[in-house]
Amino acid sequence: MKPLAADEITGVWGTLLLPVEGRGDISWDRLADQLDVLLVSGVDGIYAHGTAGEFHTLDEAEFDRVNAMLAGRCEAAGLPYQIGASYPAAPVMLDRVRRAAALRPGALQVILPDWVPLNGDEVVRFLAGASETAGGVSLVLYNPPHAKTQVPPTLLARVAAEVPQLVGVKMAGGDDAWYAAMADAVPHLSVFVPGHLLASGLARGAHGSYSNIAALSPRGAAAWYRLMTTDPAAARDVERRIGEFFARHIAPLQSLGLSNPALDKFLATVGGWADIGVTLRWPASSAPAEALAPARADAHRLLPELFPELFPAP
Template structure:
């Protein structure tokens, strides 16, 4: 698989999610069906073991099995893919890269170690070790808002200048001042902003794409929306308003009740009507009860009909 660069990393990327049996074992047959659905889509690319992939709650044997199945399918379909080698432990993250490097992903995706906050020297040391292990495969830093070490625009600039092998960053966007500062940094890395705010990120001249929560609803609809944003930003922003209305009305109330981001993403996937992934998360985490799916679908068809073609 051809390696990504900061110039070719763009568009809508969707995460695979892990289906679990009732006894908490992985349903690999359903996972393969899910991967087949995604590799036959028009998405820009796929990634494994993000938050929705519950990378934090797998054995290393399971991680290897998932990565091998995923990589084989993506190579066969000739679709770009990133292996999420993230883990709260820097040692385990490093070992995940070493073991899966031979699978030749388009890039590796990693997070900072997540028990202690890293000072700047520790950030450099971690990325230096990760990038050396991954070479020549490039690396993307997934810097979620709930991370222990959250970078500001200046921090992203320093890292991009220090590590040319760092081709992309996943960020949580801010308000007008944050966007202004990001533009002033003139970063030489691809910047991926949240899926539900993609039109704003592109309009502000910062975003090149998204690891998209909205793609969980309907990968094709998310890709069509991205194409609309590029060709008609006003229409793209109008659709973003409806996306935010749907999320605020139907999804964020679950977050306020204490459900995790992984639970929200699995619920979005299940809203599509596909049977390959249930709302269930692996113990001890709780998914959203399936009884809410019918009611939320009704609202979704009214607010965002293009994402509910079921």
């Protein structure tokens, strides 16, 4: 597909999550079935190899196989897709960028090399090198809170000026001052924020989300995004109830030290829209199975808008 411009990266994007079995082998049939559901869910695009996709656990053959499946099916369906080419070590990441770019996705997502923090010159130098390696494919910088190098709006403005292929970022969001600083520094970039904060983020200038709410319910997340454009007050009320659900069922798992991939697989299994399961690849810990039933009951009670197949609108 053609490279995506910043104004074409909007809305709710769903991610591929790795169904694993046995000693951590990927269940390729279940992954294909999951992709089939995402393709007809109404999300604005699909991506692979974010944090929730456990990109750091994949060998290079697995990485390429996921990419081939994603590219082939999204191209056939005419749905935009992005490939995460991230890896903590820069040489491996650039090789992933090169191989993934050959598939001509709408964009490539990259992190910054992640063993030691980078200074501003190093951030620019790395992203310029990734851009050159991508050969014309757009770049999106994935800069979550746990990244060793945090990129503030001022540095992001410098990167955007020196690396024109950078079209978007995924960040944690912030307060009103952060959104104002981003609007001043990078008005032409697509800014994606966490899915559970999208209604308030959209109102303050965000453009979309690589969404953990799409992990819970891709159809529901897409419907919620449409509600943000037609009834912002109602959408904000959904966000408030998502916060209540997270406080009841996600925060306790975080307090146990579970990772974001574990939480997203937990959400997907609560949602039940595909056979994904809670199990992560070794050596990561997975969410406890006994937490699923009470979370599912509360999700249906608190958030019927996210489950249109169970609670259709009157």
